[in-house]
Amino acid sequence: MATGDTMQLVHQALRENSLFARLDAADLERVVQMASVRELAEGEALFHEGDLVEHTHVVADGLLRVYQVGPKGSRQLVLHMAGPPESIGEIAVLSERQHYPVTAEAALPSRVVRVPREGILQLMEERPRFTRALLRSVAERQFELLLLLRRVAFFEVQSRLAQYLLEQHATLGPGFPLPTNPELAALLGTVPEIVSRTLSRFYKQGWIRLEDRRVWLENEVTLIAVAKG
Structure with missing residues (x-):
C-alpha cells in the first residue's frame, strides 16, 4: 500500500473512532504521524495474552475477536467482537500492569491502526476531553463484560x-x-x-x-x- 493510501486509511479510522474524533485537527494530525497500520490474515493474532502493552488499536476494516483462553487451553471465552471503527486495548493502556490480559486475533482479514501507548498517555495529560472519551469507552466495555457474566451465570x-x-x-x-x-x-x-x-x-x-x-x-x-x- 502506498504511503498516501496508508495516511488516508489512518485519518479515516481515527476520525470515525469515538476516542479520536473529539481531537481538534492539530492533535489528530499528531496522532496520525505517530500511528502505523498492521495488516492481519484471518486467524492471525494482533497480540496475545501476556504480551507487553505497546499500543491502542483502532480497527480500520475487518473483524477482531478478543478472548481469554481457559486454564487447560482447550476453551475460549470471547469477550468482544470488534469491527470498524472500534478500538482495542484502552483498558490495558490505563492499567499499571504492563501486559495485555486478553488475546486479540483477526476473525476476518483485517487492517488495524496502532497508536503508541506513550502517545495516548500524553494526550490524556494534555486533553481532558480525550481523557473523558477514553473513560467512557472503558466504562462501556466493562458494561458489556457484566452483561456477558450475567448471561452465563x-x-x-x-x-x-x-x-x-x-x-x-x-x-x-x-x-x-x-x-x-x-x-x-x-x-x-x-x-x-x-x-x-x-x-x-x-x-x-x-x-x-x-x-x-x-x-x-x-x-x-x-x-x-x-x-x-
Whole structure:
C-alpha cells in the first residue's frame, strides 16, 4: 500500500473512532504521524495474552475477536467482537500492569491502526476531553463484560442464543450473518456441539430460517419468551 493510501486509511479510522474524533485537527494530525497500520490474515493474532502493552488499536476494516483462553487451553471465552471503527486495548493502556490480559486475533482479514501507548498517555495529560472519551469507552466495555457474566451465570444456552439472535436482528436486520458454531459457542460461553443442537432445534420448531449462515427470525414472539428464560 502506498504511503498516501496508508495516511488516508489512518485519518479515516481515527476520525470515525469515538476516542479520536473529539481531537481538534492539530492533535489528530499528531496522532496520525505517530500511528502505523498492521495488516492481519484471518486467524492471525494482533497480540496475545501476556504480551507487553505497546499500543491502542483502532480497527480500520475487518473483524477482531478478543478472548481469554481457559486454564487447560482447550476453551475460549470471547469477550468482544470488534469491527470498524472500534478500538482495542484502552483498558490495558490505563492499567499499571504492563501486559495485555486478553488475546486479540483477526476473525476476518483485517487492517488495524496502532497508536503508541506513550502517545495516548500524553494526550490524556494534555486533553481532558480525550481523557473523558477514553473513560467512557472503558466504562462501556466493562458494561458489556457484566452483561456477558450475567448471561452465563443466570441463563441456559437456549436463552443466551435467543438473546443473541434478537440483538443481531435488531442491529443488522433480517438475514444477518451468523458466526461459525465455534465462534458462536465462545460468544455464548458454551461448546460448538450444544450450539449446533440448539440452532437445529430452533430451525425445526420454525422459530428461525437459516440459509448460507444467514438468519431470519420467523417467530420473534416465541424467541423473546425463550430469551427471558
